[in-house]
Amino acid sequence: MLDVLQEAGYVPDLSVGCSFGALNAAAAAVPGTGQVADLSDMWHAIAGDSPFSSPTQAIVRQLGRRTAKSTAEWRETIAVGVPAAHFDELTHPVHVVASDLEAGETTMLHGGSLPAALAAATAMPLILPPVEHDKRLLVDGSFTEGMPVHRALALGARSIVVLDVGGTTVPEPEVGDLRWWQVGATAYSHLVRAQVGPDVTESASQVPIVVLSTDAGNILDFSDPEAMFDAGRVAAGAIASLADTEEAGLYGIPVGFEEYPPFEPLVRQHLKPAAMPSSPQGE
Amino acid sequence: MPEAPALYVPGPRDRNVRALGAALPLARRLPTPVTFVMSGGGSHGAVQWGSLQALSETDIRPDSIIGTSAGALSGSVYAEDPVCGLNRLSYVWAQMNERYLVGDGSLTRKLISNARSSALFDNDAELQTLESIYHARSFEELALPFAAVATDLATGRAKVFDSGALLPALLATSAIPGMLPPVRIDERWYCDGLASANVPAIPALERGAGSLIVLDTGDRDWGSVSSAPTKVATRVAATLRDHSRNRQLKEAAKEVPVLVLPTPVDLGATMDFSESSRAGAHSYSMARQYLTEMALSGSSELPPGLYRGAKS
Numbered sequence: 001m002l003d004v005l006q007e008a009g010y011v012p013d014l015s016v017g018c019s020f021g022a023l024n025a026a027a028a029a030v031p032g033t034g035q036v037a038d039l040s041d042m043w044h045a046i047a048g049d050s051p052f053s054s055p056t057q058a059i060v061r062q063l064g065r066r067t068a069k070s071t072a073e074w075r076e077t078i079a080v081g082v083p084a085a086h087f088d089e090l091t092h093p094v095h096v097v098a099s100d101l102e103a104g105e106t107t108m109l110h111g112g113s114l115p116a117a118l119a120a121a122t123a124m125p126l127i128l129p130p131v132e133h134d135k136r137l138l139v140d141g142s143f144t145e146g147m148p149v150h151r152a153l154a155l156g157a158r159s160i161v162v163l164d165v166g167g168t169t170v171p172e173p174e175v176g177d178l179r180w181w182q183v184g185a186t187a188y189s190h191l192v193r194a195q196v197g198p199d200v201t202e203s204a205s206q207v208p209i210v211v212l213s214t215d216a217g218n219i220l221d222f223s224d225p226e227a228m229f230d231a232g233r234v235a236a237g238a239i240a241s242l243a244d245t246e247e248a249g250l251y252g253i254p255v256g257f258e259e260y261p262p263f264e265p266l267v268r269q270h271l272k273p274a275a276m277p278s279s280p281q282g283e
Numbered sequence: 284m285p286e287a288p289a290l291y292v293p294g295p296r297d298r299n300v301r302a303l304g305a306a307l308p309l310a311r312r313l314p315t316p317v318t319f320v321m322s323g324g325g326s327h328g329a330v331q332w333g334s335l336q337a338l339s340e341t342d343i344r345p346d347s348i349i350g351t352s353a354g355a356l357s358g359s360v361y362a363e364d365p366v367c368g369l370n371r372l373s374y375v376w377a378q379m380n381e382r383y384l385v386g387d388g389s390l391t392r393k394l395i396s397n398a399r400s401s402a403l404f405d406n407d408a409e410l411q412t413l414e415s416i417y418h419a420r421s422f423e424e425l426a427l428p429f430a431a432v433a434t435d436l437a438t439g440r441a442k443v444f445d446s447g448a449l450l451p452a453l454l455a456t457s458a459i460p461g462m463l464p465p466v467r468i469d470e471r472w473y474c475d476g477l478a479s480a481n482v483p484a485i486p487a488l489e490r491g492a493g494s495l496i497v498l499d500t501g502d503r504d505w506g507s508v509s510s511a512p513t514k515v516a517t518r519v520a521a522t523l524r525d526h527s528r529n530r531q532l533k534e535a536a537k538e539v540p541v542l543v544l545p546t547p548v549d550l551g552a553t554m555d556f557s558e559s560s561r562a563g564a565h566s567y568s569m570a571r572q573y574l575t576e577m578a579l580s581g582s583s584e585l586p587p588g589l590y591r592g593a594k595s
Contacts, residue, residue: 059512062512063512065511099522101515101518101519101522102508104518104522125512125515125516125519129510129515137508137515139515143523144522167439169437169438169439170436171437175437175465175471175472176401176467176472178401179399179400179401180397180402183401183402183436183461184461187474187477187478188520188523190434191477191523191527192523194439198534256439
């Protein structure tokens, strides 16, 4: 998605990143990465050898309280994708969304150690331990934030482009075959995704919000980054059809919210995704 | 609730309340139709037993009931027969424990034998329990309009069941993800409504409610957090449910008066039924006080908004 946007001339003044979006936002703002960000090294590292490439093993390690290996592996992966130590090394301001475990509220991270902030933002319960930060335990930001558009608004954004990777929709034939822990993960990822509707509704009356949305399938399936990149390029290609206007409202709709009633008065335009790449891809 | 075991007898202490000597007059303040919204919460559902008792001492009579998970089970007992349902519910809660829901067998053994199943436990025990509680087998046999909220497992959308077979819908709304198996109804798979609308205020509104009485299931005092993985996971799950509840209540309160009965915050784990009686008594007492204050604070119809009792 980011490469398509950059090629089309969309360069952010500010990024807000939640969960894995924080990794991407930071990686794209590392100096010297050239005109077009290339995040493929990072995503191949995640798919190749990280706690997320074998979540079951990571969960077993967690339950056995042997977290050091997962933590070390994950810090190495982050260092591959985001070779920067501090927020102020980045080419533009990046704000990272994490969840404060005790308060059950969002925490915005913007200064200090960048790897620590990214580790906190992506600390998915059961797979990675919470990250201690200023005497607070932080976990993945998506548990308190659906789509952090109002955070961008509060930071002064006048227009917002959302790079949305969708929620977890399970293909119909596979629903009956889910195992118990997959049923649990699916149910709670539905709750995570449900936050998007109200969060976006609140902000879309104030600024134009462009939503480039793709349903990337199972959020815990990191096995095929290339297919993901293609899906992202198709979704981001919709930016080409964007109307030339500054009117507040919704331009494009997050996947899964096509029939969400509160969006109806806010939708200004339905974006057209780019054509699929010629080589046939799966989901 | 106090640590030391002392006989806990709830009841009105307030002079004004005793002076009334009759049902608390509150119905005149509520635009009709009045809907009871009953949220899920496993054993914390015992809280609603006390809330319903306090409500029965007012002149409020629900025009319909909507519930999720444990709230759907309690709500449908009441909806089946509003006259004797409350007493029947007392006997259900007085006997309830996890064996009536998930049967016998240790979790460790289930982890091994059911590792590849859609749930760690089957719902045979729960079905048997439901069959012994209800005479009704369909929604149409209930005395009050009643709806149960489940989650479409494929899409994550809330699904409201309000007609046809009752027991499959009740199994679906209470199919705790991972613990009890998803239920197949009309070619689709459903799990516990907690994954879409654990406090189904917006579904109640969409069904035309004029005011909502929300019977929540209480909270857990989390104290300080730890980094133990299962503690983190349950804390995160509770955070998600809280955020979902707050959004449901906030949205509904824009349209109609939403009365949220106060609930205890000192409840234990959601599958520990040993304190059900105490939790019910405590919430009865809190709800009674809240309803008294609402009845005495005026007689005019309430405008839309959130009317929340203080937590204790």
